[in-house]
Amino acid sequence: MEDRIYLTELYDYYQGLLTDKQKTYFEEYYFDNLTMEEIAENHEISKNAVSKTLIEIKEKLDEYEDILKLYNNRLKITKLLSEEELNKIDKYI
Numbered sequence: 001m002e003d004r005i006y007l008t009e010l011y012d013y014y015q016g017l018l019t020d021k022q023k024t025y026f027e028e029y030y031f032d033n034l035t036m037e038e039i040a041e042n043h044e045i046s047k048n049a050v051s052k053t054l055i056e057i058k059e060k061l062d063e064y065e066d067i068l069k070l071y072n073n074r075l076k077i078t079k080l081l082s083e084e085e086l087n088k089i090d091k092y093i
Contacts, residue, residue: 004030006071008063013070025053062065 008030015023026036028042029050036054040047066072078086 008064014064022057026057
């Protein structure tokens with residue numbers, strides 16, 4: 001479950017760097033809770049193709065985070081700020 005949350009947070013940062021197909025599969029799997037079989041059926045492809053694409057997406061999101069560190073920097077910033085300060089800027093992060 002924690003990995004799922006982490007991936008969706010990375011997706012929030014880096015979705016603009018993914019292809020439309022990757023975004024569609026990711027959103028259907030993680031947000032719409034479709035199974036790989038359902039996604040494959042909806043797009044008339046094999047389950048293996050969906051699985052490979054989801055693995056590629058995870059690898060890309062991890063790679064983008066390794067390079068850009070947006071998620072990690074956000075965690076560092078929130079640790080440094082007080083609760084009151086966080087409430088003031090929460091809408092911006």
